[in-house]
Amino acid sequence: MGNKITVNPITRLEGHGKIDIFLNENGDVEDAYLQVTELRGFERFCIGRPAEEMPRIVPNICGVCPTPHNMASTKALDSIYGVTPTPAAKLVRTLQYNANFIEDHYIHFFFLAAPDFVVGPEANPVERNILGVINKVGLDIGKRVIDIRRRTRDIIKLIASKPSHPEGGLPGGVPRGIKQEERKTIIETADLCVEFAQFALQLFKDVVLKNKDYLDLILSDVYNLKTYYMALVDENKKVNFYEGKLRVIDPNGKEVSFFHPNDYTEYIGEWVEPWTYVRLTYLRKIGWKGLIEGDDTSLYRVGPLARFNVSEGMATPLAQKEYEQMVSTLGKPAHHTLAYHWARLIEALQAAEDLQRISIDPLLTSTDIRNMNFQFTGKGIGCVEACRGTLIHHYETDNEGLITKVNMIVATQQNAAPIGLSVKKAAQRFIKGGEVREGLLNMAEMAFRAYDPCLGCATHTIHGKMPLVIDVHDHTGNVIKTVSRGA
C-alpha cells in the first residue's frame, strides 16, 4: 500500500451528503468518508426543559422520521416516571408505529430504491426517479403508493394529531384511544396494506430478482460488506420494531451480545475521527478497530438488513415466508448491502400484518389508556427500531424532572462508517491509476441509498440539487475531480 495519506482537515468545513475519496500514490482508492452535517447543540438546547416536553421537541430534529423520535422519547419518559403503559395504550402506540413503518418504507422503496432497478442504474439520470418508475410500471402503482401513504398517515393523525410532528407522547399511555367507529377504517387500511405489501414484494421479485443483471449486482462483491449487526428482537428473537432486547451478531452470524437497551453504554462506543463531526459507533467490548470490514472489524450495521440478520425470523406468518425465501437466496447472515431493499419490503409486510392483528383486537378500543401510577426515577432510556435502524434516546433529570443530560444514538450515525466503506468499495471499481471512470456516481449512490440514510437539514426542497457530491483527492489531499449531478 502507498504512504499514509494525511486527511485534509478542510473537508470538515464542507456541506452535507458529501463523500471524500482519497487516492494513494498509485492513484488507486485508499479511503472514502461520508461527510454528514451533524446538527449541533441539541443537548444544550434541551437542558433545563421539563422532560415531558421532549416528545414534542424531538420530532423537530428531522423532518423525515418524526414518529420514531417521538416514540423513543415517549419510552424514555416511561422510564423516567417509572411507569408501564396499559396494555391498550401499548396497542395504540404499536398501531401508530406500524403505520409509520409502512408509510416510510414504501416512500423510500418506490421513490428512491425502485428507480435504481425498475428504470435501471444506467438510465438517464433525469428519468431515474419516481416519474420514470411510473412511466415504466404504470400510473396505478404510483396512485396506490400515494393512497397507502394517505391512509397510514390518517392513522398517525388519529392518534398523534400531526404525522409530520407527532404530539402526545405521554408517559404511561397515549393521549387518546381508538373509538369503535374508527375501527372499520383501520381494518380496511390494514387489509389494503397487507395486499399491497405482497404486491410490492412480487414486483421486487419479478423486476429485480428474476433479472440476472440485477441479481448479480446484489450478489456482487462491490456491494458486499462484512460487519457485525445489531437490532431489537422480541422474546422469541423475532423482529420487533417497538420493544425487546438488543442483539448483536458477528460477521459469521454468531450471537456476541444480548442486552437490555438500558445497558447500551456498556456495549456501544462513540468514536470521533478528525475528518467528521459524526460520532462513529463501534462495539465497545471489541474496541475501536478503525474503518475496516471483515472478521476483525468492530463496526456494526443497523436497519432492515441488520434486523434480518440478527433475528431468528419475522414475527408474522406471511412475512416469515418471505424471510425464508430471502434466507434461501442470500444465506444468513447476508452482507449484501443492496439487500437492505428486500428486507425493507418484508418488514413492510410484517408491519401490515401486525396492523391487521391490532385492528381486530378487542382491547384496541379500551378506554384504559393511561397508567398514572408514577414512581419517579429521573433517568430514562427509550429504544425503538426506526425504519432506518436502531434509535436510542437517553435522558436524565434533576429531582424536579428538568433535563440535565441528553444523549441520542441515531441510525445513520451508526451506519455512517459502514456507508463510507460501501462507497469505498464502489469507488475502487471505478477509479484506477487516478482515472475516474463514468458510472462512479451511479454506483456510489446506489450503495448510499440502500441504507436509506437520514441527513440533517433534509427538510428543504427548493434547492433542487443533488445533495450527494463526491470529491476525489490525490495522494497529497488536493481535489483532482468533483463528481456531482445538477448545478
Next chain:
Amino acid sequence: MQTNIMDNRTLIIGLGNTILSDDGAGILVAREIKKRRNGLKSIDIVEASLGGIGLIDLMADYNTVIIVDSIKTENGNPGTFYKLNINDLGDTAYPCSSHLLDLRTTIELGKKMGYNMPESIDIYAIEIRENTTFSESLSPEVEKAIPELAKKIVEELILI
C-alpha cells in the same frame, strides 16, 4: 379585483424548523404575514417542516402557492431575500436524501397522480447564516429581514 381575490385560492407555506436557528425563517415569515393579513381574506397560511410528497398534500387544490423558505448559497449575505419561480430551479434531479424530491419533481408527480396542482408557484427564499445548531434564536440579519419580507409579500398579494 374583489372577484379575482375571491376566485383565486392562495396558499402561503412557511417551510423550516424553528428550533434550528435560522432554518425556521420561512415559518417566521409566514407568522408575520398572518399578523398583517387584513384584507387578504382568501389567503391560507400554513407552517410545515417537510418536503417531497408531503408538499403535494398541502398544495393540492390551490390556484396559487407561495413558498417561503431559507436558503444558503455560496457567498450569500444573510438577510438577503430572493424571489424565485419554479422554472428557476434545476432540472428534475434524483434525490439522495431520504424521501425528498426536489420541488419540480414534486409538482410533476402531483399532476401525474391526478392532484389539482397550483397554476402558479412562487418561492421566496431568505439567505441565512446558521442552520446546523439547535437554537430558538436567529442571526440578527435574518431577524431583521423577516418583517421586511413579510411586508413585501403582503404588498405583492394586494396588487394581484
